[in-house]
Amino acid sequence: MPTTEDTAQPSPTGLKSVIAGDHTTIGPLFIIASVIFGAAAAVVGVISAAERLDHTSFGDDLNALNDWFWSWSLYRIGIIFLVVMPLLLGIAMTLTPRLIGASRLAFPRAALGAFWAWLFGAVIVIVASLSGGGWDKLNGVTANENDAIALTLLGTGMVIFALLTGAIVVATTVIAHRPTGVSLLDAGPLAWSMMVTAAVWMFTLPVFVANLVIVYADMRGRAPISYGTAGNGDIWRQLDWIFEAPAIYGLAIPALGIAAQILIPAAKAADNNSATAHPIEIAKRIGVPVAIGLFATLAFGGWSQDFFAGAEHRTQLLYVFDGIVIAVPMLAIFGLVTLCALAGRLNVSMFSTSAIAAAAAVKILVLTTIAGALRVIEPLELFDTRADTAIFSGVALAAIVAGIAAIWHWTPETFCSRAPQPVGAAAAVFMGSSAVLLIVAHMGAGFDGAVNMIAAGDGIDALDRAALAGSLLFAAAMALVLLSTLAVTVNGIRSSTATNNEGMSNDDATVGASA
Amino acid sequence: MQALPLAGPSRIRSGMVGTLFATGAAVVAFCALVAIYVQLRQSTLADGEVWLASGTIEMGPAGMMMATLLLGSITAQWAVQASKTHDRPHGFIALGLTLVFGAAVLNQFWFVYQNTGLAIDDSTAALMFFVVTGSFIAMLIGAMAVMLVTTLRALLGTFGRELAHTTQASALFWHAMVICYFLIWYGVFITK
Numbered sequence: 001m002p003t004t005e006d007t008a009q010p011s012p013t014g015l016k017s018v019i020a021g022d023h024t025t026i027g028p029l030f031i032i033a034s035v036i037f038g039a040a041a042a043v044v045g046v047i048s049a050a051e052r053l054d055h056t057s058f059g060d061d062l063n064a065l066n067d068w069f070w071s072w073s074l075y076r077i078g079i080i081f082l083v084v085m086p087l088l089l090g091i092a093m094t095l096t097p098r099l100i101g102a103s104r105l106a107f108p109r110a111a112l113g114a115f116w117a118w119l120f121g122a123v124i125v126i127v128a129s130l131s132g133g134g135w136d137k138l139n140g141v142t143a144n145e146n147d148a149i150a151l152t153l154l155g156t157g158m159v160i161f162a163l164l165t166g167a168i169v170v171a172t173t174v175i176a177h178r179p180t181g182v183s184l185l186d187a188g189p190l191a192w193s194m195m196v197t198a199a200v201w202m203f204t205l206p207v208f209v210a211n212l213v214i215v216y217a218d219m220r221g222r223a224p225i226s227y228g229t230a231g232n233g234d235i236w237r238q239l240d241w242i243f244e245a246p247a248i249y250g251l252a253i254p255a256l257g258i259a260a261q262i263l264i265p266a267a268k269a270a271d272n273n274s275a276t277a278h279p280i281e282i283a284k285r286i287g288v289p290v291a292i293g294l295f296a297t298l299a300f301g302g303w304s305q306d307f308f309a310g311a312e313h314r315t316q317l318l319y320v321f322d323g324i325v326i327a328v329p330m331l332a333i334f335g336l337v338t339l340c341a342l343a344g345r346l347n348v349s350m351f352s353t354s355a356i357a358a359a360a361a362v363k364i365l366v367l368t369t370i371a372g373a374l375r376v377i378e379p380l381e382l383f384d385t386r387a388d389t390a391i392f393s394g395v396a397l398a399a400i401v402a403g404i405a406a407i408w409h410w411t412p413e414t415f416c417s418r419a420p421q422p423v424g425a426a427a428a429v430f431m432g433s434s435a436v437l438l439i440v441a442h443m444g445a446g447f448d449g450a451v452n453m454i455a456a457g458d459g460i461d462a463l464d465r466a467a468l469a470g471s472l473l474f475a476a477a478m479a480l481v482l483l484s485t486l487a488v489t490v491n492g493i494r495s496s497t498a499t500n501n502e503g504m505s506n507d508d509a510t511v512g513a514s515a
Numbered sequence: 516m517q518a519l520p521l522a523g524p525s526r527i528r529s530g531m532v533g534t535l536f537a538t539g540a541a542v543v544a545f546c547a548l549v550a551i552y553v554q555l556r557q558s559t560l561a562d563g564e565v566w567l568a569s570g571t572i573e574m575g576p577a578g579m580m581m582a583t584l585l586l587g588s589i590t591a592q593w594a595v596q597a598s599k600t601h602d603r604p605h606g607f608i609a610l611g612l613t614l615v616f617g618a619a620v621l622n623q624f625w626f627v628y629q630n631t632g633l634a635i636d637d638s639t640a641a642l643m644f645f646v647v648t649g650s651f652i653a654m655l656i657g658a659m660a661v662m663l664v665t666t667l668r669a670l671l672g673t674f675g676r677e678l679a680h681t682t683q684a685s686a687l688f689w690h691a692m693v694i695c696y697f698l699i700w701y702g703v704f705i706t707k
Contacts, residue, residue, distance in 0.1 A: 106529040168536040176529035202536060206544030210650075213544075214551065217646045222636035302547060308554050 023093050023105045026115050028414055030090025030166075031407065032485055033119060034083050038400065039482045041078035042475035048072045049471040053464045066139045073135045073236060076243050079396045080251065081159045082122050085201075087403040088254040089166045092194040094414050095406070096170055099261075100187045102177035111169045118162035124155030136235035149230050150219050157212050160205050171198030189264075189288050193257020196296040200250045204242070207302030211238050238307045244388050245372045246322050247301020248395045252365055253292060255402030256333055259358040260288045262409050263337050263346055280345055283336050291329035291336075298326040315378050323376030327369035334366045348409070353424030357405035360432035361398045367436070368394030371443050380447070387446030390439045397435035397474065404428050404481055417491035423484050430477035437470030534684035538691045541654060545695045548650055549702050552643045559639065566640045567707050571631055577704035580623045584693045587616035591662070591686040598669070598679040606682075610666040613689065617659040624652055644703065651692075651699055658692045661685045 048071040051064070093111060097104055105111050133148030135156075141149065174187060174195040184192055215235050218228030227238060241247055264284045303309075304319060313319060337359065340346050348355045372391050375382040408424040411417060441463045448463070556566045590612040597606035627648075633641040665685045669678055 107533060110533075164540055168533055168540070171536055172529050172533040176532045198536065202540045203543050206540045207547040210544045210547035210551065213548065213650060214643075214646050217635070217649070218642055222634070225636060225639050225642050227642070302543070308551055 022108065023097055023111065024414075026105075026108075026111050027090045027092075027094025028489070029115055030086045030093060030118075031403075031414065032489060033115075033122075034087040034090060035478070035482050035485045037078060037082040037122065038087070039475075039478045041075055041083055042471070042478040044071050044075045044078060046468070046471045046475050048075050049464070049468040053461070053468055063139065066137050069136075069138050069233075069236075070129070070134050074129050076392065077125070077135060077156065080243065081156065081163065082125070084251050084396055084399045084403075085163050086118060086166075088194075088197070088251075088399060089163060089170065091258070091403060091406045091410075091414075092170045092190070092197075092254060093166065095410055096173055096191050096194055097177070098413060099191045100174055100178045101182060102173060102179075104177075105169050106172035106177055107169050110165055114162045114166035114169065117165070118159055121155045121158030121162055125152055125159060128152040128155055135239060136233055137231050138233050140231040146219070146230050149235070150216060153212050153216050153219075153235075157209055157216075160209055160212075164201060164205050167194075167198040167201045171195045171202075185285055185289060189260035189284070189292065190254070190257040192289050193254050193260075193292050193296075196292055197250070197253040197257075200253060200296050200299055203300055204247055204250050204302050208239065208242050211305075214238070234307075238305075241301060241305045241307075243392050244304075245301070245375065245391050246299055246304060246326065248392055249295070249299035249326060249369075249372075250301065251399050252368075252395045253296050253299065255361045255365065255399045256288075256292050256295060256330075258402040258406045259337070259362045260284065260292075260333060262348060262354050262358040262405055263362075264288065264340050280336070280340055280343065283339075287336060288333065291332045295326060295329040298322050298329075311383065314376070314383055320376045320378075324373045327366075327373050330362075330366050330369045334362050337362055351425075352408075353419075353421045353428060354405045354409035356425050357401050357408065357428035357431075360428050360435075361402035361405060364394055364398035364401065364432065364435040364439075367439055368398065371439055374443070375446075381449070382446045384452055385446035386442040386450045386452055388452045390442035390446060393438035393442060393470075394435055397431055397438070400478075401428055401431040401435070404431065404477075407481070407485065411488055415485075415488040415492040416495055417488040419484050419488045423480050427477045427480040427484070430473045430480070434470045434473035434477060437466050437473065441466035441470060528680045530680050530684050531687070534687055538688050541657075541688075542691050542695060545650060545654065546698070548647050549698045552647050553702055555639055555643060567644070571633065572627070572644075572704060572707055573630060574704060576623050576627050576630070577700055580620050581696060581700045583616050583619050583623070584696050587613050587620075588686075588690055588693050590616065591689045594665075595679065595682045595686050598682045603669075606669060607666070610662060610669065610682075613662050614659055614666070617655055617662070620655060621652065624648065647699060647703060651695060654692050654695060658685075658689045661688055 048068065051068045051071060054064075093105060096102075128148050128151035131148045131151075132142075132145040133150075133152035135152060136149065137145065171194065174184070174191050178184075178187060184195070215228050215238060218224045218226070219230065220228070224230075226234070228235070264280065304313065306314070341350065341359075346355060368391055371387065371394065374380060375387045375391065404424060404427055407414065408419050408421070411419045444463045445467075450463075559566050590609045594606055594609035594613065597603075597609055631644075633644060635642055635645045662685050665678070665681050668681060672678070
């Protein structure tokens with residue numbers, strides 16, 4: 001029997017729905033806001049790529065270098081904390097209760113608080129960045145810029161706190177709100193991946209917060225000692241580990257869950273203990289969770305901080321092992337999806353938007369982890385080169401394209417309306433092409449010795465043009481996703497309003513009949 | 516989407532699971548700070564420089580704080596036991612004592628700050644000392660706030676099994692906070 005706390009309540013409508021802790025509202029709110037930020041971040045990405053092309057060598061033009069660094073760092077922070085994480089969190093909040101058979105999230109008010117705190121923090125981050133702030137400068141700072149940087153760091157901390165709260169809500173829902181008798185393996189890859197993701201974020205984001213605390217404490221009040229000294233790039237160097245492997249892979253875990261949930265057919269309950277179960281179904285039940293778990297274990301990245309541990313730690317066995325072995329679970333999932341496709345046992349039509357996008361996410365991640373494996377091979381000299389940007393771009397775009405797959409696959413559940421399939425397919429293809437261009441261009445620049453934070457010089461114009469083309473494709477894809485998401489949201493609101501009106505009319509008729 | 520049937524009774528109290536996650540996150544943040552502290556200290560000492568001058572920090576108050584927090588752990592667990600057995604008077608005494616122990620530690624930290632005479636911009640060591648201990652104080656205030664909410668709920672509502680899970684969650688956070696202080700006690704005060 002359902003308990004009191006699990007008994008389904010009628011969903012609130014109108015303004016009440018925005019301030020009520022209903023997962024069918026909070027999840028879409030996260031999704032819509034992150035897609036809007038995603039479109040804006042894509043524009044910033046295009047500006048950054050174009051600026052790099054304009055200033056192949058910044059030389060003595062330090063103001064231009066500062067401007068470029070501002071857009072470059074804003075793009076990175078924006079993509080991770082304002083787009084990818086909230087997008088995946090929103091999808092998880094919307095779908096997890098339904099996937100595990102619960103009627104609501106574990107802490108609905110905390111989930112709602114997480115959304116508003118995240119949005120408020122995001123606004124602080126954006127306003128402070130536009131007011132001369134950011135995550136450091138390369139050319140000295142004025143007092144006002146110093147204050148704006150401090151405010152940006154504060155906003156970043158608030159955003160992370162909110163995302164962490166949301167992740168804890170989702171993980172608690174998966175663990176504590178599953179009906180008795182439903183194991184974690186029965187809950188499916190998406191729920192499993194979100195629980196694992198929450199664990200990885202829980203071990204990664206607080207470390208990032210610790211970095212922020214040190215920087216902020218040094219920066220405010222008296223003259224900074226070292227860590228809070230803005231204007232020489234050191235603040236960014238303390239924080240940039242989260243944009244590099246292995247920590248960056250933590251973003252990709254839900255993408256694996258989404259792809260596996262959409263593409264690989266569910267094991268039939270009757271087959272779980274049966275010798276006649278199809279090998280693919282057994283692989284999904286056991287192999288996918290193991291692969292996701294291994295990938296997540298290798299994605300813990302808080303221990304890998306160049307600023308404090310020194311660059312030499314990247315030549316140690318653990319770091320190299322981590323960078324290479326993380327490709328193994330990725331290849332396992334890729335192999336399983338390929339087997340399903342060859343055996344004609346994909347869960348959805350091969351040409352549906354969700355299948356195209358989910359398959360693109362898996363392929364991008366395979367490419368990215370291979371690039372990551374190359375990066376840790378010391379003789380190739382890829383550390384601190386644009387190979388870091390290649391891996392960042394690959395993971396971020398794989399996560400976003402997995403988000404597209406989820407939005408299009410579950411729009412009826414998420415937005416009460418269907419998203420247009422051709423638009424979604426076009427967005428997924430654009431996003432996939434963009435990822436390939438960005439990974440190849442930045443890896444090529446990395447092999448050429450182009451360092452990550454500033455442009456290296458002549459000789460990589462063609463690669464920079466390819467990176468710009470990739471950024472433009474990404475912006476086009478985000479524009480399509482934004483338009484579709486807004487359209488399905490409006491349609492969903494209209495259809496639910498119509499349903500409510502119809503319900504009210506029926507109630508009135510009932511009252512009239514009684515009278 | 517293949518939806519499972521609606522949930523039956525929950526397996527474990529979600530409050531405890533959520534508290535476990537939140538406590539874990541707080542402990543990870545704190546461990547990261549201590550790790551950076553130790554890393555910087557080791558590299559400073561390896562360069563032949565002084566981290567904190569001898570006699571800057573006295574051991575007495577640090578040890579007293581450890582003992583006080585451990586007493587707080589005992590009283591927090593006492594409150595859990597009292598709420599499980601519907602023992603309202605002992606529950607209030609235990610919760611109240613835990614809060615008093617927390618306040619005592621705050622007071623001792625104030626003494627330590629006055630006694631050391633360090634300023635945050637004196638050196639990297641001073642900065643990291645204030646960052647680590649300041650973060651711990653924030654965690655202690657958080658643990659006291661949770662304990663205070665539990666006490667108020669006990670005062671205003673029914674005391675007993677309904678509240679036991681909340682008390683358990685508060686006690687869990689308190690114990691984690693004590694472990695964090697142990698890291699400071701050993702890593703910052705003893706091996707300074």
